[in-house]
Amino acid sequence: MFIPTLERQCTSEQREKFLPLCYDYRIIGTYAQTELGHGTFLRGLETTAHYDPNTQEFILNSPTISSIKWWPGALGKTSTHAVVLAQLYTLGKCHGIHPFVVQLRSLDDHKPLRGITVGDIGPKMGFGPNDNGYLKLHKHRIPRTNMLMKYSQVSPDGTYTKPPRSTLTYGTMTFVRVLIVHGSAIALAKASTIAIRYSAVRRQSELRPGEPEPQILSYPTQQHKLFPLLATAYAFHFVQLAMMKIYTDVNDQINNSNFSRIQELHALSSGLKAFTSWVTNAGLEVCRMSCGGHGYSQASGFPRLYADFTPSCTYEGENTVLMLQSARYLVKCVRDARSGKTLPGTVSYLSEDVSAVHSGGSSGRDLSNLDFLISLYKQRASNQVHFASDKVDRGISAGMDLVGALNSASVHLVSAAKAHSHYFIAKTFVESLKLLKASSELQNVLHQLASVYVFEGIAQSSGDFIEDYILSGSEAKTIRQLAVDLLPLIRVNAVSLVDAFSFRDEVLQSVLGRYDGNVYENLFKWAQNSPLNKTDVHPSYHKYLGPLLKRNQSKL
């Protein structure tokens, strides 16, 4: 995050000064924004940067215990520099959060500089090798030119020039949220690879006396656990491509001082980061548990994969907070639509009349047609967004202010943002396949994946579709069955579909997911390397177990 921030927030002179040092690994930096007391509420950050016009320096301080920077990756022991987000004060006025480049450690002996106290925050659930750290600043002075001044400036006499948009400071977070969508796709693809390969190797139980034990991948329940997640990994792959394209386009516009789509990008990236990381987080556990006991071994690769992925739901914007950010924009879009304004692409459906025609019992509608089903996802999203928006309006009519009305409707707002994100993902998956140049055989296989993703997505949220009369109960049941009927067809290509992710064994780091499927021999070999097996009799025997046993044997 250090380099992307410099690339996005530096003036051209600052780029020339700092970026070569980064690219050549002459300095190593981190992004120090979160504090002990605040991670979400950025306007509440307490670190201060007071401008001293006499020396043309900023004086940085951590004024309270809660202002100590806390969590930044590689801050504890590795980074020589940091982008520090601090409240800017100049000529006696506070201008809010701004980014400053701060050198933390000497480039000669790596010791912390004067006014800098840094260290590691201690063991975490995962990311063991990463020294997430703390930073306490005490009257630490930096040159005026170390404030990143592409968008806002402080002149030598202390005069402040404000940015065209205050939220431009948040641009790096948007970029990383887009990367996390990619990270979700990768993590779920890895977990699917491990679980499906292992399920093809593992044989268990005797269905009928005398018959060989079947591969567990042949059980419909195992397929029902894993194949929708496999399809989701493919869906997220296409979504991250689409998300990165939108990000690049909007970022190019921003670089040309066109800020018209910055809100739409923030809302979409926030919703997709939250949606994909939540789904992936849960999916990793389903994949682990589908591998039985061996899934719980470090040898499976799942414990580390989960421990390293799960903070994706928290960092770079806690998921609930980001869903609320997305929903806040959607409510604004409903208002704009109702006042006749044209809405941008990813939200234009909110101005369409997508009112459902209740299907009743036998609808005669083609419930296997993906384009039709995507229109139902659209209906569901539109209904949820309008419902939540109306709730906000009712809150205001009841005398609440906007903040109060948004907060009171927040549970529904999160549901609406989830439905919006889900519609975007399902639509993007189906549309991406139409554009794919592939053989008819491959198109057929991918269509099966898109179908099981769309069917299962409705099955798992059928309440949304039934409550709003988008589907009847019997139609929802039919769609649920359509998903189950697809499973044996996907089974034929399941291993090939995970092999297609092309994870090398060294990257997958999983004995269960080895490409050669030689699991048992390698599990046994892996166990031999366990530290506990260095000696046949563990040293602790002589200190504890031996004396205990001998003492009790003498009583026999």
Ligand SMILES: CCCCCCCC/C=C\CCCCCCCCCCCCCC(=O)SCCNC(=O)CCNC(=O)[C@H](O)C(C)(C)COP(=O)(O)OP(=O)(O)OC[C@H]1O[C@@H](n2cnc3c(N)ncnc32)[C@H](O)[C@@H]1OP(=O)(O)O
């Ligand atoms: C091109 C090169 C590509 C290279 C790709 C390489 C290949 C990659 C391969 C694989 C990828 C896998 C790897 C994936 C992992 C990536 C690494 C992950 C490591 C990350 C480590 C974690 C780092 C961190 O956690 S850094 C700290 C993160 N902190 C946050 O995110 C804080 C979250 N909180 C907030 O953002 C705030 O709540 C808030 C600012 C959103 C809201 O605060 P507020 O109350 O002050 O404001 P309001 O709600 O009133 O909003 C005000 C106003 O601002 C708008 N807004 C807010 N944020 C933004 C934004 N980001 N952009 C635009 N606009 C924003 C908001 O909408 C409001 O607008 P209004 O118009 O409504 O007023």
Ligand SMILES: Cc1cc2nc3c(=O)[nH]c(=O)nc-3n(C[C@H](O)[C@H](O)[C@H](O)COP(=O)(O)OP(=O)(O)OC[C@H]3O[C@@H](n4cnc5c(N)ncnc54)[C@H](O)[C@@H]3O)c2cc1C
């Ligand atoms: C592994 C890891 C790496 C990190 N790396 C970095 C880094 O490099 N740099 C950096 O600056 N930070 C980093 N962070 C910090 C991270 O960005 C924050 O933890 C994150 O932004 C969440 O903020 P918080 O911890 O204050 O959670 P909080 O916001 O306190 O969240 C706690 C709960 O409060 C709820 N909540 C908060 N606000 C609202 C609201 N307005 N409405 C409804 N509910 C709300 C949340 O939904 C959540 O359930 C990292 C964190 C982790 C775990």
